[in-house]
Amino acid sequence: MVDLGAISHNVAGIRQKVGSRTGVIAVVKADGYGHGAVRVAHAALAAGAESLAVAIPEEGRVLREAGIGVPILVMGLVQPEEACKAIEWGLEQTVASVELLQALDCEARRASVEARIHVKVDTGMGRIGLQPEDVVSFVRQAKQLQNVNLYGLYSHFATADERDKAFAVRQLGSFNSVVEQLRDAGLSIPMKHMANSAAVLELPDSYFDAVRPGIIIYGLYPSSEVEHTIKLKPAMSLRTRIAHVKTVGPGTPISYGRTHVTGGQAVVGTLPLGYADGYNRRLSNRAEVWVNGSRAPIVGRVCMDMCMVDLSGVPGARAGDEVELFGQHIPAEEIADTIGTINYEVVCAVGPRVPRLYIKDSEPWAGSQS
Ligand SMILES: Cc1ncc(COP(=O)(O)O)c(C=O)c1O
Numbered sequence: 001m002v003d004l005g006a007i008s009h010n011v012a013g014i015r016q017k018v019g020s021r022t023g024v025i026a027v028v029k030a031d032g033y034g035h036g037a038v039r040v041a042h043a044a045l046a047a048g049a050e051s052l053a054v055a056i057p058e059e060g061r062v063l064r065e066a067g068i069g070v071p072i073l074v075m076g077l078v079q080p081e082e083a084c085k086a087i088e089w090g091l092e093q094t095v096a097s098v099e100l101l102q103a104l105d106c107e108a109r110r111a112s113v114e115a116r117i118h119v120k121v122d123t124g125m126g127r128i129g130l131q132p133e134d135v136v137s138f139v140r141q142a143k144q145l146q147n148v149n150l151y152g153l154y155s156h157f158a159t160a161d162e163r164d165k166a167f168a169v170r171q172l173g174s175f176n177s178v179v180e181q182l183r184d185a186g187l188s189i190p191m192k193h194m195a196n197s198a199a200v201l202e203l204p205d206s207y208f209d210a211v212r213p214g215i216i217i218y219g220l221y222p223s224s225e226v227e228h229t230i231k232l233k234p235a236m237s238l239r240t241r242i243a244h245v246k247t248v249g250p251g252t253p254i255s256y257g258r259t260h261v262t263g264g265q266a267v268v269g270t271l272p273l274g275y276a277d278g279y280n281r282r283l284s285n286r287a288e289v290w291v292n293g294s295r296a297p298i299v300g301r302v303c304m305d306m307c308m309v310d311l312s313g314v315p316g317a318r319a320g321d322e323v324e325l326f327g328q329h330i331p332a333e334e335i336a337d338t339i340g341t342i343n344y345e346v347v348c349a350v351g352p353r354v355p356r357l358y359i360k361d362s363e364p365w366a367g368s369q370s
Contacts, residue, residue, distance in 0.1 A: 001327070002035045004360045006219050006233035008047040013230040014200060014213055015048035023210030024048060025073060025193065026217055028063070029055035033218050034278075034347040035236055036356045038066040044217060045070060053212055057085035057093075064089050073118055073152070077128055083107045083115075092116040092151060096129050101142055108147035117142070118152030118191070123174040124167060125158045135178045139187045152191040153179070154212070160198035161223035168199070172206050179208075198222040201229045220332060220343045236347050237327020238279070238354070242291070242319050244270040245311065254308050255300025260285055262299075267311040269296075271323055274305045278349035279325055282339040283307075290329035292321055 014024055026049040027033075032040035041052055041063055051071040054060050060072040073092045078085065080103035086093040087107045095101050095117045108115035119139060122129030130138055135153075142150045155175045160168045175194055182189060195203060195211040201222075215222050219234035247267050254260040254268060262268070271289070275281040284301040289309055296309045296317075311317040326332045332343040358365040 001237050001239055001357045001359060002039065003233070003235045003237075004039060004043040004358055004365055005362075006235035007035075007040055007043040007217060008360075009233050010217050010219050010230070010235070011044045011047035011049055013232065014211070014216060017200060017230050018204075018207055018211050022207045023050050023191070023193075025051045025053050025210050025212045027053045027075075027196075027212055027214035028217075029053065029059055029075070029214070030348050031059075033214060033344065034350045035218055036358070037063060038068070039356070039358055040217070041066075041068055051210075057082065057089060057091055060091040061085070061089045064091075071116075075120075087111050087113060087115060092118055094118050094120050094128070094154075095142075096120045096122075098138070098141065101138075101145065101148065105145040105147045114147050114149045116149045116151045118154055119150065119189075121153065121155045121175060121178055123155045123171040123178075125156045125171075127156070129155065132174050132178050136181050136185050136187065139182060139189070140185070143187065150189055152193065153182070153189045154191075154193045157194065157196055157199055157203075157206075160196060160203060160206075161226055163225040165203065168203060168206075172203065175206075196222070198226050201226050215344055218347060220347070222344075223342075224333070234327065234332065236332070236350070238273075238325040238350060239327065240271050240273045240323050240325065242269045242309075242311075242317065242321045242323060243272040243306070245317060245319050253300075255284075255303060257301055260300040260308075262310075265312075267314075267317065268299065269309045269311045269317060269319075269323075271307050271309060271325075272305065273325065273354070274303045274307055276304045277351045277354050278346075279307065280335075280339050280349065283335065286338050287325075287335060288330060290324040290327075292317055295330075 026044035028037040031037045053073040055076045080099045083103035084107045104115035120129035192208040193210040195206045197213040197216040199206045200213045219232040250264045252262045281302045287298045288295040294314045299310045326335045332346045335346045336343045
């Protein structure tokens with residue numbers, strides 16, 4: 001279940017934190033971090049975001065086909081022969097090579113439009129982007145192309161979610177020095193942006209013209225080390241219903257490999273959800289779920305499509321009862337800690353066959369269809 005009211009609340013909190021003169025680019029890649037990109041995009045835009053960001057052009061296409069007309073930045077790089085996608089779908093493309101720059105110019109000329117681009121600078125993430133010392137000459141080249149509109153310049157933090165901000169501040173210094181070099185060279189770029197969620201929370205000096213938050217839109221903090229300078233509401237809860245309940249005697253093996261054997265008489269429930277739905281197999285015998293106001297442990301291995309819970313401590317548990325695997329009562333962070341990952345991966349992993357049920361103000365929400 002996804003609470004669109006929580007998305008609105010979180011975006012409104014971001015809007016308030018960064019002020020009205022800073023743009024908010026809502027990051028809705030990976031199907032809105034598993035929440036459903038189209039629904040999240042509508043909710044985020046209604047709550048004060050002005051534009052969107054995705055990882056690959058195909059994600060931008062889905063938003064366009066849903067009728068969303070605001071600027072959409074593709075943050076990943078594409079091969080030069082894929083430049084046509086940004087042009088065809090009206091997307092802003094990230095660029096960090098002359099080859100892609102020229103391909104975008106060429107495709108834009110062919111379509112009699114302009115290609116809006118954002119130049120990415122690698123200030124310390126070590127992933128994609130120009131080295132800071134190469135930016136001025138690259139921008140000069142880009143400015144000479146007739147069909148390219150050099151709209152944005154941006155960078156990405158590697159450690160803004162850590163308590164120690166020393167490296168993040170160094171990255172910010174490097175980005176600032178690129179901005180200064182461009183200004184000194186008389187090369188203006190309207191939209192400079194750097195802040196991810198952690199920086200929105202804790203590094204106001206990195207706001208520039210816009211911020212680019214992802215995880216906080218969904219109501220999750222980027223790490224346990226950041227200050228909660230915006231009060232967030234988690235939007236997603238993974239829920240199911242008990243499919244089957246049985247009472248078994250001591251010594252009964254449960255699931256593949258018989259890794260759990262009941263110690264005494266036990267009430268065992270089966271849930272119709274497994275690792276193919278994004279409920280990680282490493283949660284076998286380790287996680288707890290929430291059912292009828294109590295916690296109950298997962299017993300035995302998580303299967304592809306099912307898993308089992310010991311309901312012996314949940315009086316009256318019956319088939320059909322609702323179970324929360326994570327959300328309000330079992331935080332996504334608890335699941336993440338149990339399997340050695342981060343909350344981002346827990347929500348992104350929820351598989352496509354899990355129906356996303358949308359609510360707003362505690363009511364089912366059917367507006368702004370995906
Ligand atoms: C380039 C870029 N900007 C912004 C974000 C949003 O990051 P976060 O979800 O930590 O706010 C991401 C996500 O990984 C990203 O790759």
